[in-house]
Amino acid sequence: MDLRNVVHDDNDLDEINLIIYGIPRRIYERTEYFHSFDNLTFYQRFRITKATALVMLDITEAQIEHPYDLNHSVAPINQLSIFLRFCATGTHLSCIGDFGGVHFSTVSRIIVRVGRVLATLYNRYIKMPRTQDEINNNHFAFYEKARFPRVIGSIDCTHIKIQSPGGEDAEIFRNRKGYFSINVQAVGNTSLKLMNVVARWPGSTHDATIFNNSRVKQEFENNNFPNSLLLGDSGYFQRPYILTPLLNPTTRAQQLYNESHIRTRNTIERLFGVWKRRFRCWPTAVVYNICNETNEGEPPDPEDMERFLNALQDNEVPHVPHNPPRNNQGAALGNQMRMNLIENYFGNLE
Structure with missing residues (x-):
């Protein structure tokens, strides 16, 4: 033996x-x-x-x-x-x-x-809103950011660097920036809390491919989040439940839409920033959400570290690339949804 x-x-x-x-x-x-x-x-x-x-x-x-x-x-x-x-x-x-x-x-x-x-403990600490009250609370919190209606979450992907896994399939983990990674998709709310995480796709995978094969997309298709929207960047395709910014806004209403979209979706960018500043290694998203629930607050930027630590010392607790096929019918419905929102809502904003 x-x-x-x-x-x-x-x-x-x-x-x-x-x-x-x-x-x-x-x-x-x-x-x-x-x-x-x-x-x-x-x-x-x-x-x-x-x-x-x-x-x-x-x-x-x-x-x-x-x-x-x-x-x-x-x-x-x-x-x-x-x-x-x-x-x-x-x-x-x-x-x-x-x-x-x-x-x-x-x-x-x-x-x-x-x-x-x-x-x-994933299902305990990382979950999408389920009750109508939870959904409405998310709508209200996102609306307060920049007056964008019906938003339940912002979505994006970020690359987590890894060593080359070796073998015949190693190159599928090399992303467009040239290093090996896992492409992690996350949905976050205004409190910078993770509501959904997908961390199983190699770095060369397109963001839209990850979303199209995710459970959260199926939940939207099944109308589990009625009258709700996700905000994503141009890496995602238009859907009736996921809106992306306009590439070339021309009218005042279109400009207001883009400005509100960018400011509202910024929450997911901030979430990734906080997550990466807190931990150099990402073994589980649950640890991040526990920190969020205990009001750890955002880790300080390097220039603020001295002030942060002084407060803590005084016993203060601070708070192979793949392009997915387009679903033309879904994209058409999404474009129509976006144009209706721009014309009937942002067009009436002062």
Whole structure:
């Protein structure tokens, strides 16, 4: 039997290394950073506050805690710290292992374990509005941005850089900018909260292809969000439920439509900016939405970091390219919807 297949923790690994390779056991020193760090230092290392870390611990502890305390098993709070450190830095596992006082192989298992538990909470933390009251609240919140009616969410895609996966299909992950990526589609609201995420398409995939094969499109086709609209950029095709900006506005009404569209859809661009500033690595969107629900606030820009950290120190909690086929009938209905909105609504705005 290959002893390397029965590794459960660092002590098991050290014993096997001693038997197979004659490598002596290494004693790791672990620090419980939640209590040893003050608020400022904790935020600098993990990119979230202690209050949010406690919320995450509460919802994951039962699933990640080991059923026994043999061989100096890693406590849930330390597992969570290792996972958050990976999210915050995206650095090598050996560096995170040195930081957490565990072997890098243990870091790998912890990241998978904690990430998997958080991923199971997707439907709890990432969801589209369901009730009519929730839909109406979204309409009102978006209307307040720039007087664009009936908007339930803004949609866009962003590229998450990855290493080349290798193999015969590696090039389909190379995007138009020349690097390997996953093309991630997201729908967000005015609170910069994720309502839907699709993260399974290679970087060369067109944005419209991702939408056309997504569940959220089918929900709109089934009229699950009555009298509601998504706002997207020109990477999407016109539909009765998804509106894009005009390429060459000429009339005053068309200009008002474009201005309102851009200002309203800007929420998804801000959402991506906040997400990327908070974490260098994107293992799960659930972590981002937990931060949103606990009022973490937007991570500061580099020029505002000193003021932000000073406030935190004073114990303040700051808040192969593929072009999809066009559906001509759907595009025609979408164009008609857009022109009706421009003529009958934006044409009457002062």
